[in-house]
Amino acid sequence: MASVLRRSQTVLNSLCRRQFSASPDGNLTTHAGKSMNLYSAINQALHIALETDPRAYVFGEDVGFGGVFRCTTGLADRYGKDRVFNTPLCEQGIVGFGIGLAAMGNRAIAEIQFADYIYPAFDQIVNEAAKFRYRSGNQFNCGGLTIRAPYGAVGHGGHYHSQSPEAFFCHVPGIKVVIPRSPYQAKGLLLSCIRDENPVVFFEPKWLYRLAVEEVPEDDFMLPLSQADVIREGSDITLVGWGAQLSVMEQACIDAEKEGISCELIDLRTLLPWDKETVEASVRKTGRLLISHEAPVTGGFGAEISASIVERCFLRQGEQNINVLHVVRPFSSLHNPIHILLLCLCID
Amino acid sequence: MIRFARSSSRNLFHRVLNRKFQYCSDSSMAVQCGRRRKDQSSGFFWPTCRFESTEAARHVDQLYLHNHDDQELDFPGGSVPFTKEMRFMSESTEKRVPCYRVLHENGDAITPPNFNQLTKDVAIKMYKDMITLQIMDNIFYEAQRQGRISFYLTSSGEEAIAIASAAALLPDDVVLAQYREPGVLLWRGFTLQEFANQLFGNKGDYGKGRQMPIHYGSNHHNYFTISSPLGTQLPQAVGIAYSLKMDKKEACVVAYFGDGTTSEGDFHAALNFAAVLRAPVIFICRNNGWAISTSIEEQFRSDGVVVKGQGYGIRSIRIDGNDTLAVYSAVRKARSMAIRENMPVLIEALTYRVGHHSTSDDSSKYRTTDEIQYWKMERNPMDRFAKWISNNGWFSQEDELNHKTTVKRQLLEAIQNAEKTEKPPLSELFNDVYDNLPKNLQEQEEVLRQTRKRYPQDYPSDVPL
Structure with a gap:
């Protein structure tokens, strides 16, 4: 699988001809660290999680030898096969096992090989996981559980290696849903998720595993959950997205700027519970909102953002000037060029 | 009548063994088999002999004893001998896996007990707790019928499994029950008041009134809170057991479930994970013949549940779940193996759900009263244990009467208290979804409170603000 993906990235590179960093100015963000790609940042976060907490475990399909995306490289050698290990190929078993492990006060870091295969664990x-604390009246909890899963389109993955299933999970009180956009974000957010006292589903943009490169501090740092990040300030329109889609939106902002449109770009980072305040403040300023995600429009998380912001910024003010647009990216392997069309749509 | 009842109930399990033939449409197989007779009570045809192919290929060891050649296939997991004969492994063993028991129906020990003899004190506590469980069931069931609680579910007929298995464990052993094992909690000291508080969903309920009745849970008693979905506790049990193993604890996990649950994916996930990860967990299946209205014949085609263990590489035993001493000794032995050898064990306890599935069920719609009566009268687990205890001279009828009177009084008091205790406040609707209340839930709570102010007449009067 990994080799196949490498090929796809070449394809994407040739299509896009740019670095994907999702940083405010389109250049590599400087965080005074080592330049690394997204999977290496994830790997570093896992090293730190295992190093700093003897009760942390990493497990899932093929994680023992480093994982099909290499995110768990070197972990088993360093921390032992009792703490980093392969499981049988059974997603409901992986998550169920992880809940039990977490319920005993451990940090259970479970990997689902592809988000497309997370459904047996639904x-x-x-x-x-989501109801463990609530139903027991806080006698028990599985807050130490973090479920990592690569998600999203890579250009050739078809239906079963490209899905963005985040909306299913955003409907579930009791879990958190987090999606990073870049290596720096991935490391800081993943460490926060692992150490958070609630179960978290952490979707990793596999398109960016090798493609996105930026400076990442080598030390142990965490980024706040449920706090959106304004990665580009503007005054004409607010764009909201998460994960790999921000790369597309970033390009749209740059292109729109050439036409005199000033875009404010927000990375939601945590989808559940999400930071309404930051989006609301931005939309109050710009008066327009564009939400873009890879997942299908109908019932997508964009609908939640759209409904909430319409209610907060428009209905309550008695204003009629609503201008909300959803954009999605499909995941058919035949339709990769549509990514480019979507750039145009964003600009329109 | 009794004879008929006996044969009917026997068929409950015998039919499982022979069921595969009921649907047999292969004429050549039928010819091979030759003799068939009609089972009067079930109305199904089933043969009295086995297929030739099955006869020949019954045991793997026999099957390959003489026919393999000198060469072996070097394969991951160990080398495999070649054979020149094409034979399929049988779908079943010739005889059903036998059922371990210690006590005869008359209360005499048939098997010389090969475990540390129960002390008098433990045996008496076991019997007293079984009586308590029975009275709890009677009174709470009635409370539901009177509309005082919304739902209830009895352990009738299965008292021995919960109490005797609990007695065989130590307090550090972690329990993940399904929902028909309140006896384990009772054994561990959960009080009648605590049971009542959960059933009434009052402020004293550790679950803060959030779940339906019978979803008990107690951190103090190492008893994880019950959840309704079947089998979800099983892979979790493996994770907990793995943690115990890593912490080098002298303890294991015990996970309970019913025959119906063995069809759930989580059951198979859990057995496989437990075997592969060598987790000290005891899986106790209460095979009580029925999953609501689904009989075991409609549930699986195998010889019950015990045979599934070997498929996953798990040591397994079938026991008489209505024999208190058999349950006790098997669980003790399983516990010792699980902890010493870091391995899972599967126990299939044959029993019978004498009551309805729950207060929402009427089992007379799908099973005969004769069958129920047989299990209730002739194979009653409490009667059998009572005889043994009485033969030992440990518990008189007077002791029993006194205990019953005390428990009834305590239960009625507990119910009155539980009814009087106020409900958890409104804020508990939102607490504990996360460790801290996030903004979106704060917002929702505020909306709810404002709505209540506008429509006070629609707000339940017994829920404090």
């Missing part, structure tokens, strides 16, 4: 996530 019951364990929705009915168990």
Whole structure:
């Protein structure tokens, strides 16, 4: 799988001809660290998590040898096969096992090889992990559970290696849903998720595993959850997105600027519970909102943002000037060029 | 009548063994088999002999004893001998896996007890707790019928499994129950008041009134809170057991479930994970014949549940779940193996759900009263244990009467207290979803409070603000 993806990245590179860093100015962000790609940043976060907490465990399909995306490289050698290990190929087993491990006060870091295969674990996530604390009256909790899963389109993955299933999980009180946009963000957010006292589903943009490169501090740092990041300030329109889609939106902002449109770009980072205040403040300023995600429009998380912001910024003010647009990216392997069309749509 | 009832109930399990033939449409197989007779009570045809192919290929060891050649296939997981004969492994063993028991129906020990003899004190506590459980069931069931609680579910007929298995464990052993094992909590000291508080969902309920009745849970008693979905506790049990192993604790996990749950994916996930990760967990299946209205014949085609263990590489035993001493000794042994050898164990306890599935069920719609009566009268786990205890001279009828009177009084008091205790406040609707209340839930709570102010008449009067 990894080799196939490498090929796809070449394709994407040739299409896009640019570095994907999702940084405010389109250049590599400087965080005074080592230049690294997204999977290496994830790997570093996992090293730190295991190093700093003897009760941390990493497990899932093929994680023992480093994982199909190499995110768990070197962990088993360093921390032992009792703490970093392969599991049988069974997603409901992985998450159920992780809940039990977390319920004993451990940091259970479970990997689901692709977000497309997370559905067998849906019951364990929705009915168990999310309700574990609530149903027991806080006698028990599985807050130490973090479920990592690569998500999103890579250009050739078809239906089963490209899905963005975040909206399913954003409907579930009791879990958090976090999606990073870049290596720096991935490391800081993942460490926060692992150490958060609630179960978290952490979707990693696999398109950017090798493609996105930026300076990442080598030390142990965390980025706040449920706090959106304004990565580009502007005055004419607010763009909201998360994960890999921000790369597309960033390019749209740059192109729009050439036409005299000033865009404010917000990375939601945590989708559940999400930071309404930051988006609301921006939309109050710009008066326009564009939400873009890879997942299908109908019932997508964009609808939640759109409904909330319409209610907060427009209905309550008695204003009629609503201007909200949803844009999605499809995941058919045949339709990769549509990514480019979507850039145009964003600019329109 | 009794004879008929006996044969009917026997068929409950015998039919599982022979069920595969009921649907047999392969004429050649039928010819091979030759003799068939009609089972009067079930109305199904089933043969009295086995297929030739099954006869020949019954045991793997026998099957490959003489027919393999000198060469072996070097394969991951160990080398595999070659054979020149094409034979399929049988779908079943010739005889059903036998059921371990210690006590005869008359209360005599048939098997010389090969475990540390129960002390008098423990045996008496076991019996007293079984009586308590029975009275709890009677009174709470009635309370539901009177509309005082919304739902209830009894352990009738399965008292021995919960109490005897709990007695065989130590307090550090972690329990993940399904929902028909309140006896384990009772054994561990959960009080009648605590049971009542949960059923009434009052402020004293550790679950803060959030779940339906019978979803008990107690951190203090190492008993994880019950959740309704079937089987979800099983892979979790493996994770907990793995943690115990890593912490080098002298303890194991015990996970309970029913025959119906063995069809859930989580059951298979859990057994496989437990075996592969060598987790000290005891899986106790209460095979009580029925999953609501689904009989075991409609649930699986195998010889019950015990045979599934070997498929996953798990040591397994079938026991008489209505024999208190058999349950006790098997669980003790399983516990010792699980902890010493870091391995899972599967126990299939054959029993019978004498009551309805729950207060929402009427089991007379799908099973005969004769079958229920047989299990209730002739295979009653409490009667059998009572005889043994009485034969030992440990518990008189007077002791029993006194205990019953005390428990009834305590239960009625507990119910009255539980009814009087106020409900958890409105804020508990939102607390504990996360460790801290996030902004979106704060917002929702505020909306709810404002709505209540506008429509006070629609707000339940017994829920404090």
